Amino acid sequence: MNGVVERIKSEADRLTATERKIAAVLADEPHTVAFGTVAEVARRAGTSGPSVVRLATKLGYEGFVGLQAAVQAELTALLGPARDRIRQRPPSDIVGRAHDTEVANLAQTFDNLDRDALRRAVDLLADPARRVWIHSGLLTAPVGAVLATTMAQLRPAVTLLGGSNTTVGLAGADLCPGDVVVAVDIHRYERSLVRAVSWARNRGAEVVALTDSPLSPLAGLAAETFFISARGAGPFDSMVGGVALANLLVAATAAKVRHAAAGRLDAVEGAWRSLDSLVASDGGRPARPERPPSSAEAATP
Numbered sequence: 001m002n003g004v005v006e007r008i009k010s011e012a013d014r015l016t017a018t019e020r021k022i023a024a025v026l027a028d029e030p031h032t033v034a035f036g037t038v039a040e041v042a043r044r045a046g047t048s049g050p051s052v053v054r055l056a057t058k059l060g061y062e063g064f065v066g067l068q069a070a071v072q073a074e075l076t077a078l079l080g081p082a083r084d085r086i087r088q089r090p091p092s093d094i095v096g097r098a099h100d101t102e103v104a105n106l107a108q109t110f111d112n113l114d115r116d117a118l119r120r121a122v123d124l125l126a127d128p129a130r131r132v133w134i135h136s137g138l139l140t141a142p143v144g145a146v147l148a149t150t151m152a153q154l155r156p157a158v159t160l161l162g163g164s165n166t167t168v169g170l171a172g173a174d175l176c177p178g179d180v181v182v183a184v185d186i187h188r189y190e191r192s193l194v195r196a197v198s199w200a201r202n203r204g205a206e207v208v209a210l211t212d213s214p215l216s217p218l219a220g221l222a223a224e225t226f227f228i229s230a231r232g233a234g235p236f237d238s239m240v241g242g243v244a245l246a247n248l249l250v251a252a253t254a255a256k257v258r259h260a261a262a263g264r265l266d267a268v269e270g271a272w273r274s275l276d277s278l279v280a281s282d283g284g285r286p287a288r289p290e291r292p293p294s295s296a297e298a299a300t301p
Contacts, residue, residue, distance in 0.1 A: 004070045007059040008214045009112075019055045021045040023214075026071070030215040034071045038064045074215070098233040102240045108229035109241035118252060121208045121224040124180045125249065126256040131157040133175060133200070135168070136184035137193050143184045143210060143228075143242035150250045153268050154261040161196070168196050177204025182249075183222070186212040186230050186237060197221050210245055 008023060015023060022045045026033055033041055038049040041064075045052070056067035125132060132151060136144025141162070148160035161168050175181075183197045194217045201207050201221050209222035212230055219225045226245050230237040254261055272278055 004059070004067070004074055004215070011059060014058070015055075018045075018047050018051050019058070021047055022052055022055050024220055026215055029217075030071055030075060033068060034075050071215070074213075094233065101231055101233040102238060105229040105231060105238050105241040106244055109227065109244060112227045112229070113248075114224075114226070117224045117226065118248070121226075121249065122252045122256055124206050124208065124224075125151065125182075125253045126155070127180075128155060128157075128257075128260070129178070130206070131159070131174075131176065131179045132182065133159050133161055133172070133179060133205070134182045134184070135161040135193055135196060137186070137190045139237060140184045140186060140210075140239065140242055142239045143246050144182075146243050147182060147184070147246035147249065150246075151253065153265060154250065154254055154257055155264065165192050165196070168192075172196065172200065175200055175203055175205060179205050180208060181205045182208045182210065183218050184210040184242065185216075185218060186228060186242075187216070189217055194218065194221075210242060 004026075008026065012023075022041065025041055025044045029044060032044055038052050041052050042049045053064050056062075056064050059067065061067040061070060124130060132155070134144050134148045134151070144160060144162075148158055152158040159171060161171055179200075181197060181200045183193065185193050189211075197207055197209075197218060198221055207218075207222040207224075209216070209218040209225045210228055211218045211225065212228050213219070214225075214227075216225075228242045228245060230239070230241060232238045
């Protein structure tokens with residue numbers, strides 16, 4: 001049987017306006033569904049109990065009880081912290097396990113890709129009139145760093161947010177309506193990141209989310225959402241799928257802004273050469289560091 005995530009995706013186009021409100025509660029507040037009552041879910045969605053039950057049935061569950069059990073099971077699987085997973089017996093072939101896990105992460109990440117959403121997201125990221133703000137959680141920081149450092153070479157006004165709420169708020173004070181906020185985080189979502197993204201959306205920002213599930217609170221805030229498969233071969237989640245998504249967004253944006261990006265990349269390379277930033281700046285051979293003179297050489301007139 002398909003899980004809750006897959007069922008929501010498969011039925012998304014058939015949901016009524018009322019069912020979409022309930023689905024938003026699933027996305028924003030999975031714990032309300034997992035541990036609440038039909039009445040509580042209906043109240044949060046501004047609808048009725050029978051509507052909640054009808055959505056559960058449409059998704060293929062035996063009423064709300066079946067849906068609730070499935071969400072509980074998913075949360076149990078998703079929210080297991082590394083401290084629990086480290087206590088599990090490791091696989092005998094860790095190399096084979098890692099290989100198979102990461103190949104599966106890439107396959108699932110790209111199988112879940114919505115090409116129309118990709119086109120719309122790239123239109124936003126390529127628009128020079130919009131500033132781009134990238135905000136990732138602690139675990140997903142590698143994804144944010146790859147996206148920010150490469151996107152900044154293609155276009156100006158790309159900012160990687162991080163640090164305390166005070167630091168993020170100081171940078172975000174310059175955020176304008178129409179700017180793009182790319183939010184990156186997976187299960188055990190950071191409360192401060194979700195709040196910052198919600199604040200940015202309320203200011204008129206266009207949110208693009210890289211996350212792991214339609215149940216993610218970021219999915220409920222985003223105009224465009226891309227799903228990362230992040231299963232880890234060990235106790236920690238994998239960022240391979242997330243980095244692949246970042247690379248895809250950059251590659252697609254580069255194709256759209258190719259002519260403008262060429263001049264910017266020339267300027268970046270020129271700045272790096274002027275600053276002697278890279279070891280292999282002479283065309284590939286690292287410069288040999290000068291050897292300090294020996295005591296005998298120093299004494300020679």
